[in-house]
Amino acid sequence: MHFLQVFNIVTLGIVITMAPDSGKCEEISNTCAVISCGTHSHNGLPGRDGRDGKEGPKGEKGDLGLQGLRGLQGPPGKAGPTGPKGAKGPPGEKGQEGKSGLLDLEDLKSQFRALGGQMQTLQDKLEKQQKILLFLGGKKIGGKMFVTNGKEENFETAREKCAEAGGLLAAPRNEAENTAIQDLLQRDISQAFLGISDEHVEGLFKYVTGEQISYSNWNLGEPNNNKDDEDCVEVLNDGKWNDIPCSLARLVICEF
Incomplete structure (x- = not known):
């Protein structure tokens, strides 16, 4: 320890011992700004906040937190590209067998023959009535x-x-x-x-x-x-x- 430092400590101790009241505080404060003057029964005013120090090094990555609540569903996005064509499905069940065209033609001929018979019957009745009228x-x-x-x-x-x-x-x-x-x-x-x-x-x-x-x-x-x-x-x-x-x-x- 240097001589000057020792001298300052001794001087500080003497000053403290010799300070009987607060009236001497002003003089003492001029000698050493670090000393807080006053009686031991009163606390001094708080000092001003000091300036923030330099940012320290980045800490380690913390553990993963709990999952938050699910947010609202957003608007639908644009339609994506058409997917690939699916595989061909299995063949369906066989349908009922249709009628032959020949059968339909025969039915039509049968209906025409029946219609022709009815027309002939009407014609016969008409001719009979005409004969009656002529008579x-x-x-x-x-x-x-x-x-x-x-x-x-x-x-x-x-x-x-x-x-x-x-x-x-x-x-x-x-x-x-x-x-x-x-x-x-x-x-x-x-x-x-x-x-x-x-x-x-x-x-x-x-x-x-x-x-x-x-x-x-x-x-x-x-x-x-x-x-x-x-x-x-x-x-x-x-x-x-x-x-x-x-x-x-x-x-x-x-x-x-």
Whole structure:
């Protein structure tokens, strides 16, 4: 130990011994800043924090801590690339055996034969009915059959009677049909209504089906629309036509 250090220690001890009160503290503090002055019964004020020292060396790695709570699920990422094609699966069970095309064809032929038989039956019945109508005084021309019920009605009622029977009020489309209708006129009833009128447009005569007439056999000076009230047509026993009021009663002749 150097002499100067020994001297300082001795001097410090003397100063401490000689310090009777706190009033001398100021003088002592000027001599040595390290000494804390005052009586032994009081603590001094805390000193200022010193500056942090240099960072020490990095410690060893600690043990793995406990696993934390699971966080919220994040948004889905982009679709990844298509995976490789899987292996071909085993073959499925064998299905039920289908019908042969030949069997279907035979069924179709059988149905046609049955349908043909039904049509033939209907044709036979139709021909039988036509024979009955002819026997009762009907007239057949081409594919048409003209029949009368022997009664007289006004135009509207005559048209309805024929419609109810499945036909139309007779309307000749040529001379042969006109003659067939004429032949059905009876000795005591010499006029019959035709299925022709101009009730919608004056002077424009049409069949009850709505078509403009394609054949006519008007009497001399007819049609004249006498008194502006002759919208219907009658056929006379000589085959000629005349326009008359629809309210009159004439023989009913229907065509089928």
